[in-house]
Amino acid sequence: MRNRICIISLLGIMICCTIVSCSKNEEEQQIKNDLIKRTTSPLVVGEQIYFAYAAASMDGMLKTMRVEASIAGGEGTGYEPYTWRTGNNGVDVSTEVASSCSTSGVLSEATLKSNVQSTTLRYYYTIPETLRGKEVSFVFSAVSTTGHETSMRTPSYKVSALDMKKNITMVSTDDGARYFSIEDMKAYTLTEVEAGNLSGKIDFIYAYAPKKSIGENQYDYKHAFFSPAATTYYPDGFSIPNSWTKNSTLMDKKLYVWDGQLKNDPNNGIYVDDLDMQEQTFNNSVDYVLDIRTEGSVFMQTASKKYVAYIYINKVTDSSQTAEVGIKRYTY
Amino acid sequence: MKSKILYLLFIAVAFYSCSDRPIDENGLLISEKSACYMSSFNLVGTDNQTVLVTVPTVANALIDTVKCEVNAVARFGTNLKKVKPYCGLTEDIICEPGMGGWEDFTFPKKYTLVSGNRKIRKEYTINITIQQ
Numbered sequence: 236m237r238n239r240i241c242i243i244s245l246l247g248i249m250i251c252c253t254i255v256s257c258s259k260n261e262e263e264q265q266i267k268n269d270l271i272k273r274t275t276s277p278l279v280v281g282e283q284i285y286f287a288y289a290a291a292s293m294d295g296m297l298k299t300m301r302v303e304a305s306i307a308g309g310e311g312t313g314y315e316p317y318t319w320r321t322g323n324n325g326v327d328v329s330t331e332v333a334s335s336c337s338t339s340g341v342l343s344e345a346t347l348k349s350n351v352q353s354t355t356l357r358y359y360y361t362i363p364e365t366l367r368g369k370e371v372s373f374v375f376s377a378v379s380t381t382g383h384e385t386s387m388r389t390p391s392y393k394v395s396a397l398d399m400k401k402n403i404t405m406v407s408t409d410d411g412a413r414y415f416s417i418e419d420m421k422a423y424t425l426t427e428v429e430a431g432n433l434s435g436k437i438d439f440i441y442a443y444a445p446k447k448s449i450g451e452n453q454y455d456y457k458h459a460f461f462s463p464a465a466t467t468y469y470p471d472g473f474s475i476p477n478s479w480t481k482n483s484t485l486m487d488k489k490l491y492v493w494d495g496q497l498k499n500d501p502n503n504g505i506y507v508d509d510l511d512m513q514e515q516t517f518n519n520s521v522d523y524v525l526d527i528r529t530e531g532s533v534f535m536q537t538a539s540k541k542y543v544a545y546i547y548i549n550k551v552t553d554s555s556q557t558a559e560v561g562i563k564r565y566t567y
Numbered sequence: 568m569k570s571k572i573l574y575l576l577f578i579a580v581a582f583y584s585c586s587d588r589p590i591d592e593n594g595l596l597i598s599e600k601s602a603c604y605m606s607s608f609n610l611v612g613t614d615n616q617t618v619l620v621t622v623p624t625v626a627n628a629l630i631d632t633v634k635c636e637v638n639a640v641a642r643f644g645t646n647l648k649k650v651k652p653y654c655g656l657t658e659d660i661i662c663e664p665g666m667g668g669w670e671d672f673t674f675p676k677k678y679t680l681v682s683g684n685r686k687i688r689k690e691y692t693i694n695i696t697i698q699q
Contacts, residue, residue: 447643454643454698468644487649490614519648519671520613526644531614 265293265383270375276496277395277508279563280367283311284360284392290377290385291353300333302343302358303374305391309361313338314345318354332356368396395509398564401497402549405441407458407556413441415460417484417537417544420562434479437463438537438544439486443556444470455526458551458558460486460533462522482538485517488524489532497547497561498530507532512543512565527551527558541567591685598659600683604632605691607655610641610672618645620698624655635691643698647672652693659683 268290278284290297300314316333332354333345345356360373370393376386400420405413412422416436428434439460447456448471461468463475464483475481495503517536524533529551535544542564549559589597607624609617618641623629630637641647652666663679670676672695680689 449643449699452698456644487613490616519646519669521646521648523644 265381266377266379266385267291267293268375268377268385268387270387270389272389272392275504276501276506277397278362278371278392279395279397279399279496280362280364281309282362282399282496284362284371286358286360286373286375286389287355288358288375288377288387289353289355292379292381292383294383295352295379295381296349297347297351297354298378298380299347300345300354300356300377301375302360303376304341304343304360305370305372306363306366307341308338308343309363311359311361313343313359315357315359316345318356362394366394369394396565397509397512398566399496399562401499401561403560403562405558405560407441407443407558411556415439415441417535417542417562417564420564428479429476434463434475435482437479438482438484438535439463440475441558442470442473443551443553443558445553447471457526458528458548459523459525460527460546461524462486462538465521465523468523468525483522484538485520485522485536486524487515487517487520487534488527489534490528491530492532493530494532494545494547494561494563497545497563498549507545507547507563509565512545512563515543543567595661596659596683597685598683600658600660601687602658603660603680603682603687603689605630605637605654605680606657608637608639608693609653610639610650610695611653612645612650618642618647618650619695635689637691637693639693639695641672641695641697645697647695647697652676654678656680 271287273285273287288300290300314333314336316331316336317329318332319327319329322328332348332351333356334348336345343358370391372391373389374386376384378384398420403422405415405422407413410424410426412424414423414425414428414437416423416433417438418436423433428437439462441460443458444456446453456470462484463479463481493503493505494507495501495505515534527533527548529548531548533546535546545563547561549561551558591597607622608630609622610619612618620640620642621627621629623637623639625632629639648671649669650672651668652670654662654666656662660683661681663681676693678691680691
């Protein structure tokens with residue numbers, strides 16, 4: 236008799252468990268979601284992380300889609316009110332699906348229009364300075380008009396310690412912006428260096444000259460970066476005032492070491508990140524590089540050894556004597 | 568019986584081929600070839616591009632296989648303290664020390680070539696000057 240009671244009790248418990256798990260599954264399936272992190276490049280302060288978050292309600296319409304970041308993002312953080320699809324002609328077409336999008340502190344929310352049963356929204360997170368070298372994570376969630384909710388937590392993403400600046404134009408003329416400060420990540424003109432007494436900050440100078448004269452001979456020079464201290468490698472006729480501080484910046488020239496971020500090419504999956512900077516060694520390096528080329532690059536170490544920089548050369552132009560460059564900088 | 572004979576034959580062939588193809592301590596084949604010369608030489612900079620005005624070969628006479636010398640001129644501005652050497656070798660020849668790492672070529676450097684049969688050793692001297 237006792238055995239029979241035990242067996243009946245066990246059966247009862249099993250049936251209850253089955254019912255509970257079924258109802259849970261049923262609830263979970265009333266609303267579904269999925270997520271893709273579209274940004275593959277290093278996460279640099281000031282840049283954005285781009286996600287595509289999708290949700291669908293099985294028994295009603297979508298009401299809201301939310302994201303909670305572990306730390307509040309910078310300006311520009313939030314959902315886009317559009318969903319995107321690629322048309323037959325290959326062009327992306329947008330449709331507005333959210334009636335409002337807002338961001339307040341760590342929380343971003345999109346309120347969807349009344350007829351949206353499923354959609355994918357883009358969420359952009361602008362990386363704030365407070366996250367430099369730290370980690371950030373997100374919880375995405377969606378709620379339907381029937382009250383069902385679903386959510387998805389991302390892993391933690393490490394934010395790079397690098398600084399980055401794109402599209403800096405350097406001009407190889409007397410009054411051109413050719414004196415570069417890695418600390419300021421900026422190219423100055425001679426007048427600006429003199430007026431601001433900035434020679435101590437100048438790490439390298441840009442010049443273009445087809446040839447350089449050595450005695451009776453002339454050799455290829457072309458587009459070049461040289462430290463103020465590398466006087467032997469100044470182009471013909473160039474000089475800097477004697478009163479200037481002449482820093483010696485170590486340089487290693489590279490070719491075909493691209494960077495998708497500085498190259499402005501999102502389809503280029505090659506990036507220079509923190510590890511590349513940390514592993515750069517400058518044993519036996521010199522303080523100038525000659526014949527730099529479009530899509531080439533130069534790793535540099537400042538005289539103070541405070542900074543290691545990666546200078547990407549987007550474009551050099553002989554006729555205008557210009558170089559368009561971008562910089563990534565690692566600070567020790 | 569047949570299979571046993573085949574098995575014994577297989578073992579005998581394996582032993583024979585092993586003893587006929589000796590390898591050195593680095594696992595490289597010691598052959599019967601006695602040729603010992605460098606057919607080409609190159610130096611690349613940190614951008615992995617050649618720094619030499621003309622790449623030395625036996626054909627352009629910048630490699631002297633009698634004197635065992637390589638003479639080349641590097642472009643103006645080359646940092647000879649940080650270049651990687653490479654050379655062309657054939658006929659199971661090995662080079663000591665190995666090339667392909669960062670080297671200082673501001674002074675002549677010596678490399679020893681060893682023939683495939685390991686019986687002939689020739690010391691090559693590499694002389695690089697810079698356009699100036």
